[in-house]
Amino acid sequence: MTVVPSDLGDMDPEAFRRDAHRVVDWIADYLAGSDRYPVLSQVKPGAIAAALPSHAPARGEPFDAIFADFERVLIPGITHWNHPGFFAYFAITGSAPGILAEFLSAALNVQAMLWRTSPAATELEEVVLRWLRQLLGLPAAFEGVIYDTASISTLHALAAAREGLAPSVRTHGLARRTDVARMRVYCSDQSHSSIDKAVILLGHGQESLRKIGSDSEFRMRPSLLAAAIAEDRAAGWQPLAVVATVGTTSSTSVDPVPEIAELCRRESIWLHVDAAYAGVAGMVPGYEWILRGAEQADSLVVNPHKWLFTPFDLSVLYCRRMDLLRAAFALTPEYLETVEAAPVRNLMDTGVQLGRRFRALKLWMVLRHFGADGLRARLAEHMRLARLFGEWIDGDASFQRLAPVPFSVVCFRALPHADAAARDPETDTFNERLLAAVNASGEMFISHTRLDGRYALRLAIGNLRTTEVHVARAWDLLRQHAASLRLNR
Numbered sequence: 001m002t003v004v005p006s007d008l009g010d011m012d013p014e015a016f017r018r019d020a021h022r023v024v025d026w027i028a029d030y031l032a033g034s035d036r037y038p039v040l041s042q043v044k045p046g047a048i049a050a051a052l053p054s055h056a057p058a059r060g061e062p063f064d065a066i067f068a069d070f071e072r073v074l075i076p077g078i079t080h081w082n083h084p085g086f087f088a089y090f091a092i093t094g095s096a097p098g099i100l101a102e103f104l105s106a107a108l109n110v111q112a113m114l115w116r117t118s119p120a121a122t123e124l125e126e127v128v129l130r131w132l133r134q135l136l137g138l139p140a141a142f143e144g145v146i147y148d149t150a151s152i153s154t155l156h157a158l159a160a161a162r163e164g165l166a167p168s169v170r171t172h173g174l175a176r177r178t179d180v181a182r183m184r185v186y187c188s189d190q191s192h193s194s195i196d197k198a199v200i201l202l203g204h205g206q207e208s209l210r211k212i213g214s215d216s217e218f219r220m221r222p223s224l225l226a227a228a229i230a231e232d233r234a235a236g237w238q239p240l241a242v243v244a245t246v247g248t249t250s251s252t253s254v255d256p257v258p259e260i261a262e263l264c265r266r267e268s269i270w271l272h273v274d275a276a277y278a279g280v281a282g283m284v285p286g287y288e289w290i291l292r293g294a295e296q297a298d299s300l301v302v303n304p305h306k307w308l309f310t311p312f313d314l315s316v317l318y319c320r321r322m323d324l325l326r327a328a329f330a331l332t333p334e335y336l337e338t339v340e341a342a343p344v345r346n347l348m349d350t351g352v353q354l355g356r357r358f359r360a361l362k363l364w365m366v367l368r369h370f371g372a373d374g375l376r377a378r379l380a381e382h383m384r385l386a387r388l389f390g391e392w393i394d395g396d397a398s399f400q401r402l403a404p405v406p407f408s409v410v411c412f413r414a415l416p417h418a419d420a421a422a423r424d425p426e427t428d429t430f431n432e433r434l435l436a437a438v439n440a441s442g443e444m445f446i447s448h449t450r451l452d453g454r455y456a457l458r459l460a461i462g463n464l465r466t467t468e469v470h471v472a473r474a475w476d477l478l479r480q481h482a483a484s485l486r487l488n489r
């Protein structure tokens, strides 16, 4: 047993046991009743910082005091993503098995840069990503790697694409190069801003990203993509990659991946599929079509932290050419050289960061706790609730649905009066006020977007504690507040 002088070591083990039990009790109560808090934090900017001391304490404090401040000062400044009335952005769940895994992961404090710095972390990542790949019906040619977010997954996918096209960039960079053609990345005008950020970070500049128009259901138009590629080639651009999205951020539309994949194949262009939110729905019977064509992609990102009940953060990049990713980033200084009894995978080789958290543990526990059937049933239920909400919107003449509902998100708006014109600025303002009013209720939290120039409210379902009762309550609140705003116009 390790003996450390008590004033120089970690927290006393018995104190840890007592306080940890307290924290677990708190978490269990929280998960059972997160709806006792306002879902959207109601604090004013600066209030939390002002309630905290301006300097770190000189002497250690008892956990009781720290925990009391956690509850008194910090909790009011929390927006509760684990609240059943959370319908904003993409609603997510930090599920109980995932929370338990995070607890254990923190205790082990694994840093999985090398296989030997925790063989289980490296090998579990491989196993669990194989399980997920099989659930999604993706081919075995895809090797997976875990990053924190989809933004980072996509950045790495595009870095691999560039490595394939211009390997000299790793050594010589891009500045003042006349021997490297300007490169172009294509995505739709509905794609996520992480694609813009990736091209910025890779040094190509935002002008290297060409946004392709989408159709009336917000899907990329392949004919416009083909024309853009031809035009760019004629003007001396080198196409680098096409990013197709399965589940766009605003309306969750699905780009026609089979046609886009065919075009990429003909043109020898890297295809990256951004399935960060909706990809997991591909495991639900009847939804296999959403990943059709993705089997031809070079890379695909899917985020278990979005809609697979895995506590934030955990994003998965599947890549057919992991060798290119390694060629782009592998770099082993002397102090990290290792020799093992057999070839091993060192996770530090597959990206920018050296250190890596043991994220695979939570995905493993989530997949095992719910099982494939349990996950499918929960995803299907969220989609049923979204369709139901969409039907309520369709059945009420004072509301208007603004996009199809392929998954668990509904885009809609309220009409201030019967003759509200399609692009009427008054309708936009009315909905901005409606959003503020329902979010101030503390019972629900929705967000917004703009579709076809119109201000759209977005109701996203993705929390395991959200039931039909909560969705019905959200609908009641929306109708009540819209009615009172109409009266007070």
Ligand SMILES: Cc1ncc(COP(=O)(O)O)c(C=O)c1O
Pocket (backbone or CB within 6 Å): 090, 148, 149, 150, 151, 152, 192, 194, 245, 247, 248, 249, 274, 275, 276, 277, 303, 315
């Ligand atoms: C389609 C899509 N791609 C990428 C992202 C970025 O996700 P992350 O926060 O994991 O970087 C999002 C975020 O909502 C998204 O909707």
